[in-house]
Amino acid sequence: MPDFNVQVEGLGKCYRIYSGPMRRIVEGASFGRILGHRPFWALRDVNFTVKPGGSMGLCGANGAGKSTLLKVLAGTTHASEGRYRVHGRVSSLLELGTGFHMDFTGRDNIVSNGIMMGFSRRAIAAKSDEIIDFAELGDYIDEPVRTYSSGMGLRLAFSVAMAVDPDVMIIDEVFAVGDMYFQKKCVDKVYELKKRNKTLLFCSHSLYDVRQLCDEALWLRDGKTAAIGHTVDVTNDYSSYQRGHIDEHADGQVPRTTGRAPVVVDARIYRAGTDEEVYQATTGDSLEVRVWWKNPDPEQTPIHIGIGLFHDSSILAGMTTQFDSFAIRGDEGCTVGVLPEIDILSGNFLIAIYLLDGEGVHQYQQYLLREPLQVRFHERAEGLIHMRHRWEDRSDLELPAGLPRIREGRHGDVSSSGDETGETGGWTA
Amino acid sequence: MPTSSTEELPTPPDTDRPEERSSAKERGTILDVGSHEVGGWVTAAPPKFLDVVQHVFGFPRLLLRNRDLIGASVSRELRVRFTGTLLGWFWPLLIPLLFFAIYYFIFTKLLSIKFGELPEDQKAAMGVYMFVGVLAWSAFGESLTRCTGSIVDNGNLIKKVAFPSELLPLNAVLVNMVTMIFGMVVFVATTFITPLFGLVVWEPPSPTALLWCLVLLPIQALFTYGVGVTLATLQVYLRDTIHVVSVGVTVWMFATPVFWAPQIIRDGNLGGFSWILDINPLYHLVYAWRWVLMSQEPAFVSVVNPEGVLEVRPMYATPIVENVAIFAGWALAAFFVGYTFFLLARRRFADEI
Incomplete structure (x- = not known):
């Protein structure tokens, strides 16, 4: 087993921009002696190594070279300078539905797509049941692909790409169209790949996805490496850069420099009232989140602070000083969010700090705590939160008149078939 | 249990794995798109001459490795044409049959008077002659037009x-070859079946002549591919190519004896133009196909000789081996030049489309 799955050294990609076909002819006819093109470096001097089991997330603005890098590594275009090597099989999802033929059924497309990836007909036939199971398209699998929604296209494409059992999986911003359920499934599949020492290269504008899927991140700016390292650090850097970038362009008349924009300096979790920093807690503990911030120009940019708790891909709790009408004054300070007797049950929770504007609308910065909060609970309970409750014995209560509000016992009750919406709507079998 | 399901599945044998599709990666060029030798550096250096040569000669191996992909894409393209139609798979047989009927009716029944002078059993000559010519030509001409757009039109792909893009023009060639084979089967079947109903359209070709098909088909495919892959590459860099091709194919068709007999030039008073035949590879191809499919007693064609007298001359003046050999030479040259050009230019396809 080598110590890399993907290794990139000084990689660069230059596109040739021709102003017209005549220039191209002249350049071709002179065997390149008369240059007719303007070089455009979409990627320059990129270096990184991804170890087996590692994963690299790419972030950066549009046109920063993320997709170009992935295309080079996927082998669909060549590098202009530098070199790279990839250990093992590469499977790439660069765009949805490429290679799918719209008039053929999902089943046919699995076969033809698999063959295009280099499988023999026999091998792909052996895998097709697994692919169909994973895609969970139901009867749609025998419908033409043109009838699919984009999310269904993703299901099919992702399932086929995964069936190749790649050593290196390259995914370019395609998850966004999947529903929550399938996204979760994809994420699980990616985790499973990583456990088996496979590698993921992932590009997304959703920093949350990058943090969730990748250990390391590479931030590309204008084709060059702006930052590389631990995914939380890099994405924090990137989002604060973006914030500065927005500020620079937000008010055309008075462009504010990055230095004058509000910024979160640090944020840590402490046991409430003590100086003991803590990331492992038990349900019922009292904690506080201390956020140190700077705001050089509080007159121009009043701020609010928000704290978010995430579990898997859903937000468990979110609170802001703006919601609670808590004013933040001054140009520097520490705001503490006190969380007395936390009611969350066992699990790992990501804590995000938000720096918001005076109206609580615009988000200057999103700052993720590097360590998640690990909560343990030693009693028996299910779910994410500890709901306050007690039990009582009240046999004296009469059965009320009217229809039962629970579903059981309603079989054959024709009159109630119309009220499927409302509070019972979520409880489908 | 998603975690265990992939583990339990039998892993495909090594030959089924994508990276097995290529072997020559040591020198670190992207000749073989979509494959990575384990741990081999891929550099930005352009392909070396030796790599290209090696790759050109490795073409048969490439076909073998990708036989499933080739088969699937050809059958897919044919299915696209005929699935969803009422007559379905009768169409590829019906179309040449109808065309044959049209040519036979127009040129033999309607205009037979123009080609009088022929023995009674040769009356059908002109209709059959043109039909066979058109069959062979259109497989070639249609392939060229399809090939030219094949890379650009599949830009998304x-x-x-990452897959071997040389298979895209090949697909265009093979689809048209299959269509041509359908037509030839219909023609041969017609010559065998019509006598059963007391109607002699044309004498059936001899089985030995039909064996030549096995030689002609691959050579024709090779030549068409060689020219087609060149045009496909040009089209990537210069989008005017397709327009030039569509006009050029028509000119080439009329410069080839599809609708006229070569003897008109060779033996008639146009003798000075016989170089048109000599430099035209398609002349040899069309000639050979006619020899194979119409090889009964030598067919005749009437020409006006230099003295201005109408004469009847045998249609097949040269032995077929000679024509096939010349055409095979053309085919090899076209393939080597075209495919090399393609390989050298391919690295920048994705950037230019």
Whole structure:
């Protein structure tokens, strides 16, 4: 087993921009002696190594070279300078539905797509049941692909790409169209790949996805490496850069420099009232989140602070000083969010700090705590939160008149078939 | 249990794995798109001459490795044409049959008077002659037009999926070859079946002549591919190519004895133009196909000789081996030049489309 799955050294990609076909002819006819093109470096001097089991997330603005890098590594275009090597099989999802033929059924497309990836007909036939199971398209699998929604296209494409059992999986911003359920499934599949020492290269504008899927991140700016390292650090850097970038362009008349924009300096979790920093807690503990911030120009940019708790891909709790009408004054300070007797049950929770504007609308910065909060609970309970409750014995209560509000016992009750919406709507079998 | 399901599945044998599709990666060029030798550096250096030569000669191996992909894409393209139609798979047989009927009716029944002077059993000559010519020509001409657009039209595929892109023009060639074979089967079947109903359209070709098909088909495919892959590459860099091709194919068709007999030039008073035949590879191909499919007693064609007298001359003046050999030479040259050009230019396809 080598110590890399993907290794990139000084990689660069230059596109040739021709102003017209005549220039191209002249350049071709002179065997390149008369240059007719303007070089455009979409990627320059990129270096990184991804170890087996590692994963690299790419972030950066549009046109920063993320997709170009992935295309080079996927082998669909060549590098202009530098070199790279990839250990093992590469499977790439660069765009949805490429290679799918719209008039053929999902089943046919699995076969033809698999063959295009280099499988023999026999091998792909052996895998097709697994692919169909994973895609969970139901009867749609025998419908033409043109009838699919984009999310269904993703299901099919992702399932086929995964069936190749790649050593290196390259995914370019395609998850966004999947529903929550399938996204979760994809994420699980990616985790499973990583456990088996496979590698993921992932590009997304959703920093949350990058943090969730990748250990390391590479931030590309204008084709060059702006930052590389631990995914939380890099994405924090990137989002604060973006914030500065927005500020620079937000008010055309008075462009504010990055230095004058509000910024979160640090944020840590402490046991409430003590100086003991803590990331492992038990349900019922009292904690506080201390956020140190700077705001050089509080007159121009009043701020609010928000704290978010995430579990898997859903937000468990979110609170802001703006919601609670808590004013933040001054140009520097520490705001503490006190969380007395936390009611969350066992699990790992990501804590995000938000720096918001005076109206609580615009988000200057999103700052993720590097360590998640690990909560343990030693009693028996299910779910994410500890709901306050007690039990009582009240046999004296009469059965009320009217229809039962629970579903059981309603079989054959024709009159109630119309009220499927409302509070019972979520409880489908 | 998603975690265990992939583990339990039998892993495909090594030959089924994508990276097995290529072997020559040591020198670190992207000749073999979509494959990575384990741990081999891929550099930005352009392909070396030796790599290209090696790759050109490795073409048969490439076909073998990708036989499933080739088969699937050809059958897919044919299915696209005929699935969803009422007559379905009768169409590829019906179309040449109808065309044959049209040519036979127009040129033999309607205009037979123009080609009088022929023995009674040769009356059908002109209709059959043209039909066979058109069959062979259209497989070639249609392939060229399809090939030219094949890379650019599949830009999405080229840019997003790593796979051997030389198979795209090949697909265009093979689809048209299959269509041609359908037509030839219909023709041969007609010559065998019509006598059963007391109607002699044309004498059936001899089985030995039909064996030549096995030689002609691959050579024709090779030549068409060689020219087609060149045009496909040009089209990537210069989008005017397709327009030049569509006009050029028509000119080439009329410069080839599809609708006229070569003897008109060779033996008639146009003798000075016989170089048109000599430099035209398609002349040899069309000639050979006619020899194979119409090889009964030598067919005749009437020409006006230099003295201005109408004469009847045998249609097959040269032995077929000679024509096939010349055409095979053309085919090899076209393939080597075209495919090399393609390989050298391919690295920038994804950037240019």
